[in-house]
Amino acid sequence: MEFYIQLVISGLVLGSIYALVALGFAIIFKSTSVVNFAQGELLMFGAYYCFSMVVQYKIPWFWAFLLTLVFSIVLALLVERLVLRPMIGEPVISIIMVTIGLSSVLRSIVTAVWGTQIQVYEPPLFPETAVNLMGIPTSQVYLWSFGLAAVLLGLFGLFFKFSKAGVAMRATAFSNQVALSMGIPVKNIFALAWCIAAVVSAIGGVLIGSINGINIQLGHFGLKVFPAVILGGLDSILGAAVGGIIVGVLENLSDGVLKSAFGLQGIKEVAPFVFLVLILMVKPYGLFGKKEIERV
């Protein structure tokens, strides 16, 4: 039993990080209707940059973390300004190809600068001693990651509901032209969407990096986030959160249960996608996605 609870706990942690990255993905898709295939690379970049500062330059964690966020904002602004803004109004398929290209470029830069070795944060971000959670020893990294992700998701929920910029972002997502007619500077909103996406991804990258170590495989995280986002409905913030957590738990449970029961190797990678297909057969717009409001 303890084994399964442990699986669920680590699933929840992984899921909450998925949820963070999925949030970034959903924000970009919702306000700019760009499907961002470079989401995982944004995450990887954040993790590596933080690694550089903590391990190579020995900057204290607090400042290193803040600088990581600043750096991801700069990266996001550059990407938005130089790569995506010229693509406004181009066909969707071209924009998707551009983000795929962007992901290759970012991955190559990371390989060139930091190499392909697995790296670990030293000193670690959170204390390494385990704490007792309802009789189950759990490492503190897990608790902190889950807590941080949950707080961030909550904050963004409030941001979209109550802040002027958040409401304007939702308005822009509904219609760029009408938002323009309100005097909402749509281009700045696009830039803001990219910034938020890069920041949450970088945080996700640092968290996952302090759990599993950092290597080039982190880029594939972006692919894992797909089932999470699609599950939740591409354009829903709440959906991204729920989808992320479902995928995380599912991945871990299927790994623990199915692998030991049937000896299926690699089921971990496939399970979320199988579940995704099943859900989409029943609810084509995802769990929380809305096609359009129909008035009756």
Place this chain on the structure above:
Amino acid sequence: MLNVNNIEVVYSDVILVLKGLSLACKEGQITTLLGANGAGKSTTLKAISGLLKSEEGEVTKGTIEFMGEKLNGMPPEKIVRKGIFQVMEGRRVFEDLDVVENLRCGAYTRSDRAGVKRDIDLVFDYFPRLRDRRSQLSGYLSGGEQQMLAIGRALMARPRLLLLDEPSLGLAPLLVREIFRIIAKINEEEKTTILLVEQNASLALQVASYGYIMEMGKVVLDGPCEKLRENPDVREFYLGIGEGGTKRSFKNAKHYKRRKRWLS
């Protein structure tokens, strides 16, 4: 207040829509712009508000001046800050935002929180129905309520010049009357200058004080509304009243007999 001089508008570099259009709006008045479908009324409004750019349109000739300042080529968000606000055709409320959030979007360019709060109440005073439905998603409002919301959202920006594009579109006649009554009231109480584009000529000529009639991208006739209401061409082709003051019916319609001459 607003002076449009001889503008030409081209869509996608080839389609010439406005061919030397001029009009002016006097401060504090309602000016109306009438015309058939495809005459270029909405294009005129979009040229003024700068939204043309998002539709591949461009003002290639002429000038648009507001309070003595040239608006040509200015980005729309700046034009809104200058005090011009367009209510687009077909209501276009943010359907997955609730009523209050829609209103807050209208006030995006303002930074006085207290004033925004007060104006939300002001909008609810003009449109009491919106107050009852304040926390509902605006996608679920009725057509009339959505139009009220669209106008209310414009008021939130405290515009000096309000561009209204067919507020009567798709609404029941009684609702149209109510909307027009409120438009006149807004003009009177808030001293907002209004440029009104309409298909419903008789109502528009009642609330407005000066009118322009356009066809094929040009103004063919303009004048004070009382005069326009007397013009035989306007009476026949826009108000549907025959020469003897009788209502025209299709039974004895002989449009080919009378040609439009647009003599003022």
